Amino acid sequence: MTLKPYAIVAGVGAGTGAAVARRFAKQYPVALLARSPDFSRKLAAEIEAEGGTAVSYKVDVADEEDMARVFGEITQRFGTTCAAAIFNASSRPFPKPFLWQTQADVDHALNITLNGAYNFAKATLPLLLNATGGAVVPTLLYTGATAAVKANAWLQPFAVSKHSLRALVLALADEFAPQGVHVAHAIIDGVIRMPLTWIMKPLSSWHAKLDPNAIADSYWHLHQQPLAHMTAEIALRPFCETW
Amino acid sequence: MTLKPYAIVAGVGAGTGAAVARRFAKQYPVALLARSPDFSRKLAAEIEAEGGTAVSYKVDVADEEDMARVFGEITQRFGTTCAAAIFNASSRPFPKPFLWQTQADVDHALNITLNGAYNFAKATLPLLLNATGGAVVPTLLYTGATAAVKANAWLQPFAVSKHSLRALVLALADEFAPQGVHVAHAIIDGVIRMPLTWIMKPLSSWHAKLDPNAIADSYWHLHQQPLAHMTAEIALRPFCETW
Amino acid sequence: MTLKPYAIVAGVGAGTGAAVARRFAKQYPVALLARSPDFSRKLAAEIEAEGGTAVSYKVDVADEEDMARVFGEITQRFGTTCAAAIFNASSRPFPKPFLWQTQADVDHALNITLNGAYNFAKATLPLLLNATGGAVVPTLLYTGATAAVKANAWLQPFAVSKHSLRALVLALADEFAPQGVHVAHAIIDGVIRMPLTWIMKPLSSWHAKLDPNAIADSYWHLHQQPLAHMTAEIALRPFCETW
Amino acid sequence: MTLKPYAIVAGVGAGTGAAVARRFAKQYPVALLARSPDFSRKLAAEIEAEGGTAVSYKVDVADEEDMARVFGEITQRFGTTCAAAIFNASSRPFPKPFLWQTQADVDHALNITLNGAYNFAKATLPLLLNATGGAVVPTLLYTGATAAVKANAWLQPFAVSKHSLRALVLALADEFAPQGVHVAHAIIDGVIRMPLTWIMKPLSSWHAKLDPNAIADSYWHLHQQPLAHMTAEIALRPFCETW
Numbered sequence: 006m007t008l009k010p011y012a013i014v015a016g017v018g019a020g021t022g023a024a025v026a027r028r029f030a031k032q033y034p035v036a037l038l039a040r041s042p043d044f045s046r047k048l049a050a051e052i053e054a055e056g057g058t059a060v061s062y063k064v065d066v067a068d069e070e071d072m073a074r075v076f077g078e079i080t081q082r083f084g085t086t087c088a089a090a091i092f093n094a095s096s097r098p099f100p101k102p103f104l105w106q107t108q109a110d111v112d113h114a115l116n117i118t119l120n121g122a123y124n125f126a127k128a129t130l131p132l133l134l135n136a137t138g139g140a141v142v143p144t145l146l147y148t149g150a151t152a153a154v155k156a157n158a159w160l161q162p163f164a165v166s167k168h169s170l171r172a173l174v175l176a177l178a179d180e181f182a183p184q185g186v187h188v189a190h191a192i193i194d195g196v197i198r199m200p201l202t203w204i205m206k207p208l209s210s211w212h213a214k215l216d217p218n219a220i221a222d223s224y225w226h227l228h229q230q231p232l233a234h235m236t237a238e239i240a241l242r243p244f245c246e247t248w
Numbered sequence: 249m250t251l252k253p254y255a256i257v258a259g260v261g262a263g264t265g266a267a268v269a270r271r272f273a274k275q276y277p278v279a280l281l282a283r284s285p286d287f288s289r290k291l292a293a294e295i296e297a298e299g300g301t302a303v304s305y306k307v308d309v310a311d312e313e314d315m316a317r318v319f320g321e322i323t324q325r326f327g328t329t330c331a332a333a334i335f336n337a338s339s340r341p342f343p344k345p346f347l348w349q350t351q352a353d354v355d356h357a358l359n360i361t362l363n364g365a366y367n368f369a370k371a372t373l374p375l376l377l378n379a380t381g382g383a384v385v386p387t388l389l390y391t392g393a394t395a396a397v398k399a400n401a402w403l404q405p406f407a408v409s410k411h412s413l414r415a416l417v418l419a420l421a422d423e424f425a426p427q428g429v430h431v432a433h434a435i436i437d438g439v440i441r442m443p444l445t446w447i448m449k450p451l452s453s454w455h456a457k458l459d460p461n462a463i464a465d466s467y468w469h470l471h472q473q474p475l476a477h478m479t480a481e482i483a484l485r486p487f488c489e490t491w
Numbered sequence: 492m493t494l495k496p497y498a499i500v501a502g503v504g505a506g507t508g509a510a511v512a513r514r515f516a517k518q519y520p521v522a523l524l525a526r527s528p529d530f531s532r533k534l535a536a537e538i539e540a541e542g543g544t545a546v547s548y549k550v551d552v553a554d555e556e557d558m559a560r561v562f563g564e565i566t567q568r569f570g571t572t573c574a575a576a577i578f579n580a581s582s583r584p585f586p587k588p589f590l591w592q593t594q595a596d597v598d599h600a601l602n603i604t605l606n607g608a609y610n611f612a613k614a615t616l617p618l619l620l621n622a623t624g625g626a627v628v629p630t631l632l633y634t635g636a637t638a639a640v641k642a643n644a645w646l647q648p649f650a651v652s653k654h655s656l657r658a659l660v661l662a663l664a665d666e667f668a669p670q671g672v673h674v675a676h677a678i679i680d681g682v683i684r685m686p687l688t689w690i691m692k693p694l695s696s697w698h699a700k701l702d703p704n705a706i707a708d709s710y711w712h713l714h715q716q717p718l719a720h721m722t723a724e725i726a727l728r729p730f731c732e733t734w
Numbered sequence: 735m736t737l738k739p740y741a742i743v744a745g746v747g748a749g750t751g752a753a754v755a756r757r758f759a760k761q762y763p764v765a766l767l768a769r770s771p772d773f774s775r776k777l778a779a780e781i782e783a784e785g786g787t788a789v790s791y792k793v794d795v796a797d798e799e800d801m802a803r804v805f806g807e808i809t810q811r812f813g814t815t816c817a818a819a820i821f822n823a824s825s826r827p828f829p830k831p832f833l834w835q836t837q838a839d840v841d842h843a844l845n846i847t848l849n850g851a852y853n854f855a856k857a858t859l860p861l862l863l864n865a866t867g868g869a870v871v872p873t874l875l876y877t878g879a880t881a882a883v884k885a886n887a888w889l890q891p892f893a894v895s896k897h898s899l900r901a902l903v904l905a906l907a908d909e910f911a912p913q914g915v916h917v918a919h920a921i922i923d924g925v926i927r928m929p930l931t932w933i934m935k936p937l938s939s940w941h942a943k944l945d946p947n948a949i950a951d952s953y954w955h956l957h958q959q960p961l962a963h964m965t966a967e968i969a970l971r972p973f974c975e976t977w
Contacts, residue, residue: 069837103909104859108798111852115844119894123840130833156901158909164901165848172885172897180832180887219477226469233486234462243476312594346666347616351555354609358601362651366597373590399658401666407658408605415642415654423589423644705963712955719972720948729962 008084009034010136010143011058015066015125016094017045021148021193024217025091026059027052028225033088034058036079040065040094066094066121076128087132089228091146092125094118098152098163106161114166122147122170126177130186137185142235144187144228147174148220151194178237187235189227193220194242215243251327252277253379253386254301258309258368259337260288264391264436267460268334269302270295271468276331277301279322283308283337309337309364319371330375332471334389335368337361341395341406349404357409365390365413369420373429380428385478387430387471390417391463394437421480430478432470436463437485458486494570495520496622496629497544501552501611502580503531507634507679510703511577512545513538514711519574520544522565526551526580552580552607562614573618575714577632578611580604584638584649592647600652608633608656612663616672623671628721630673630714633660634706637680664723673721675713679706680728701729737813738763739865739872740787744795744854745823746774750877750922753946754820755788756781757954762817763787765808769794769823795823795850805857816861818957820875821854823847827881827892835890843895851876851899855906859915866914871964873916873957876903877949880923907966916964918956922949923971944972 012029015038016022023044026035030052037059039045045061052059060082064075096114129145136143153171156164171190178188193215220241227236255272258281259265266287269278273295280302282288288304295302303325307318339357372388379386396414399407414433421431436458463484470479498515501524502508509530512521516538523545525531531547538545546568550561582600615631622629639657642650657676664674679701706727713722741758744767745751752773755764759781768774771792781788789811793804825843858874865872882900885893900919907917922944949970956965 103855103906108849108852111848115898119840120837123837126832152901156903156905156908158905161902161905164905165898168901169844169894169898172881172893173890174885176885176887176890176893177832179885216474216476219474222472223469223477223479226466229465230484231459231462233459234466234484235486236466236482236484239479239482241473241477241479243478346612346663351606351609354605358655362597363594366594369589395658399660399662399665401662404659404662407662408655411658412601412651412655415638415650416647417642419642419644419647419650420589422642702960702962705960708958709955709963709965712952715951716970717945717948719945720952720970721972722952722968722970725965725968727959727963727965729964 008086010086010088010139010141011036011083012089012091013079013087013129013132014038015090015092015121016148017048017061018093019044021217021220022093023048024221025093025224028218028221029089029091029228030057030059034083035060036083037061038064038066038075066092066124067116069124072124072128080132085132086135087129087143088136088141089144089146090125090129090133091148091224092122093148094121095148095150096163096166098150098160100159102159103161110162111165114162115169118166119169119173122173126173130177130181133186134181134184141228142185142187142230142232144189145177145181146188146224146227147190149174149190149192151192153190153192175237182235182237185232187227187230187232189236190238191220191224191227192238192240194240215241251329253329253331253382254279254326255332255334256322256330256372256375257281258333258335258364259391260291260304261336262287264460264463265336266291267464268336268467271461271464272332272334272471273298273300273302277326278303279326280304281307281309281318309335309367310359312367315367315371323375328375329378330372330386331379331384332387332389333368333372333376334391334467335365336391337364338391338393339406339409341393341403343402345402346404353405354408357405358412361409362412362416365416369416373420373424376429377424377427384471385428385430385473385475387432388420388424389431389467389470390433392417392433392435394435396433396435418480425478425480428475430470430473430475432479433481434463434467434470435481435483437483458484494572496572496574496625496627497522497569498575498577499565499573499615499618500524501576501578501607502634503534503547504579505530507703507706508579509534510707511579511710514704514707515575515577515714516543516545520569521546522569523547524550524552524561552578552610553602555610558610558614566618571618572621573615573629574622574627575630575632576611576615576619577634577710578608579634580607581634581636582649582652584646586645588645589647596648597651600648601655604652605655605659608659612659616663616667619672620667620670627714628671628673628716628718630675631663631667632674632710632713633676635660635676635678637678639676639678661723668721668723671718673713673716673718675722676724677706677710677713678724678726680726701727737815739815739817739868740765740812741818741820742808742816742858742861743767743820743822744850745821745877746777746790747822748773750946750949751822752777753950754822754953757947757950758818758820758957759786759788763812764789765812766790767793767795767804795821795853796845798853801853801857809861814861815864816858816872817865817870818873818875819854819858819862820877820953821851822877823850824877824879825892825895827889829888831888832890839891840894843891844898847895848898848902851902855902859906859910862915863910863913870957871914871916871959871961873918874906874910875917875953875956876919878903878919878921880921882919882921904966911964911966914961916956916959916961918965919967920949920953920956921967921969923969944970 012033017039037045042063049059049061133143153167174190255276280288285306292302292304376386396410417433498519503525523531528549535545535547619629639653660676741762746766766774774790778788778790862872882896903919
């Protein structure tokens with residue numbers, strides 16, 4: 006029996022992760038990766054109830070061995086031809102004066118964002134390369150943030166992790182696009198950017214929140230782009246952001 | 249009788265313009281603007297034959313009066329509620345040592361690219377503002393080039409015109425997004441960028457050509473983005489470009 | 492008699508232009524170009540009084556013929572070997588809603604900033620090329636603004652002109668650096684940037700003003716850089732700017 | 735006895751580090767930090783022989799405790815008022831296909847470049863803040879690379895480390911400029927950038943090498959900039975680079 010190509014979504018929380026999982030589940034069986042699988046298990050059940058195929062996996066993306074274990078289970082269940090892999094895990098920004106920060110703050114941010122992203126690329130690229138040559142370009146997507154291109158006071162760890170993620174993704178795009186894999190970085194330019202934002206948010210929280218379903222639609226669109234027409238980076242922001 | 253919202257496409261040649269016109273004609277009546285209307289008239293006939301609505305208009309987008317005349321005709325025919333306006337006109341890059349260039353080279357590039365884009369914004373924004381508040385965000389799209397973000401030797405006039413176009417579009421996005429119009433700039437990163445390219449092209453001309461239908465799909469996707477999730481700039485390039 | 496290399500400064504007003512002229516006059520005879528020569532004539536007299544050599548020329552940099560006339564006078568007086576040429580002329584930003592702007596607003600901004608810069612490059616590059624091969628790298632510097640890299644609502648004409656200037660300068664750098672001329676663009680990131688600024692300025696006008704003498708020092712430093720070590724773009728901003 | 739302000743240079747090898755140390759030693763006592771102190775000890779002796787003051791310290795900048803120990807010695811010897819701190823340590827780029835890379839490659843690059851830079855900021859900023867309010871703005875400079883803004887295939891670890899360094903430095907600039915410390919990032923745009931470069935280098939190795947003394951001059955110039963006129967990032971490249 007030949008297995009269908011499938012999708013893998015890492016970092017499945019109630020926001021973007023869930024929306025992306027639902028969107029790709031319309032077309033593919035989906036493997037959902039989450040550190041705390043309570044939500045993703047419930048989501049998998051919902052997707053199955055709607056006629057899709059979804060399995061939730063508990064994993065720490067930053068842990069190489071744990072990832073190896075889980076990808077063993079995934080390939081056993083879904084095979085070795087992956088059509089789309091979306092990485093959505095992230096540390097949270099936590100503004101703090103630099104001289105109060107510790108190395109642990111940076112390590113924490115890098116561990117989830119960079120090491121997780123790195124392990125995810127290592128695990129998924131061989132599966133994505135197996136899907137090249139077909140009608141749809143296999144796609145590796147990463148969710149980034151404004152902090153990937155702008156570094157603000159008090160947010161060094163977050164900016165460091167998001168800049169480094171962007172470097173990883175764009176270098177992967179440079180290496181794997183010629184091999185037929187679409188690698189892309191999305192700059193979610195709609196949340197927390199600087200201390201000022203904490204004050205602004207209450208005034209505009211309703212408008213300033215990016216719609217996760219629209220993000221999922223944009224990711225799906227990137228996945229539909231043919232080889233001769235690929236977007237390596239896309240920025241998404243709400244119409245009313247003032248920065 | 250209330251008229252349906254419609255789309256306007258300026259710079260309708262055999263490549264991107266035609267593909268965009270066909271894509272938007274699936275949903276909207278389309279007004280096609282071209283300097284030499286031989287092609288666009290034929291295209292309009294084809295769209296009509298397939299059940300769509302399309303009218304070709306001969307106009308020099310760089311000429312303010314000519315634009316006023318044509319937009320008079322367009323609004324009389326299609327009304328004053330425009331859902332999407334796409335600007336696709338451009339001068340061609342022509343590499344020449346700077347000291348051999350003349351002011352006329354710059355003026356020529358600016359005339360089509362910048363003045364045309366400016367007149368197009370002036371004419372379409374009032375019609376687009378009439379379409380705000382509905383399910384779909386009215387959209388003003390401009391086709392740019394790599395030269396909008398990279399300025400190479402021998403191509404001063406082209407780079408000047410594309411940088412200036414980008415400035416216009418991003419400033420329009422900054423002004424009109426809060427008013428409910430999605431303004432966006434597409435960097436078509438797949439053609440002529442530096443003298444070296446002339447040599448490289450024969451080796452890869454087949455692969456290096458962006459697919460106009462895929463560009464049209466990306467434009468359509470931008471048009472579908474909701475207010476809370478908008479991309480102001482998108483770069484598109486073939487998988488095998490090496491720059 | 493062999494004439495010494497000299498410097499040419501265009502756009503000599505009371506701020507940056509004057510400071511740059513004074514700084515380069517310490518080393519070179521200077522030709523000062525200004526549209527309204529009242530100030531530059533006085534400045535030339537002061538420089539002469541301090542033992543320097545300076546001549547003021549009345550010229551409209553945007554006017555090709557006027558520039559040809561003046562450069563005829565300059566080369567007759569100072570010879571054809573120019574060590575440094577600094578362009579400092581600019582239109583002023585004038586915030587206005589896009590739909591209230593006219594083509595004349597854009598033309599006005601482009602005329603001074605882009606056409607002036609273009610004529611200046613055409614007139615000075617042959618004289619700068621004559622100075623290559625010596626101890627000091629002949630230098631062509633342009634004063635730009637934040638609007639060269641950021642386009643804000645209501646300021647389309649200013650942003651368009653500054654983006655286009657930047658494209659011209661960086662393409663000139665790409666073409667003439669290999670020929671031994673240092674071409675560079677300075678982003679003066681310290682003044683008027685968005686409507687908000689008009690409100691902020693009274694609170695911080697004293698601190699937010701870049702010191703013209705420091706700009707002149709930075710320009711002089713760029714002029715001292717050797718061939719194997721050149722900066723094509725430099726951004727300068729006061730320590731207290733909050734954008 | 736009041737001690738004079740002094741300079742600290744980390745990463746003192748035979749190239750940029752030595753040139754920067756010599757340049758700042760003309761004005762300040764200098765503390766030289768190096769992992770392998772053979773060279774820096776010799777350099778310190780030379781500086782002393784020429785009438786300067788220099789002490790070499792063996793330290794692993796990536797090791798927080800080792801840094802604490804060394805800065806204890808430095809402040810005991812030179813006091814707690816530091817005028818300039820320059821970080822110059824770096825991993826080397828080593829091109830390798832992504833799927834052959836290991837987490838250790840990334841950790842190695844991050845350890846020297848990012849952790850070293852972080853520890854250096856933590857140790858020097860309190861000393862630099864002690865020097866604010868005087869005639870010269872205390873300065874914290876970091877040497878970066880093209881890979882800080884461009885991520886190429888096969889060089890993920892190097893790009894990741896240099897992007898993250900840049901994020902750290904620009905966020906520090908954002909935080910400490912208003913407190914009177916000039917923090918800046920230098921993009922040394924003259925070496926290894928992509929696999930292609932390996933082939934190009936033999937053809938142009940002589941010209942393509944940035945002159946370390948010129949880099950030192952540019953760093954000194956940044957250190958001379960007043961508060962009202964600061965450059966947060968400077969790019970330096972040889973005239974003949976073709977990328």
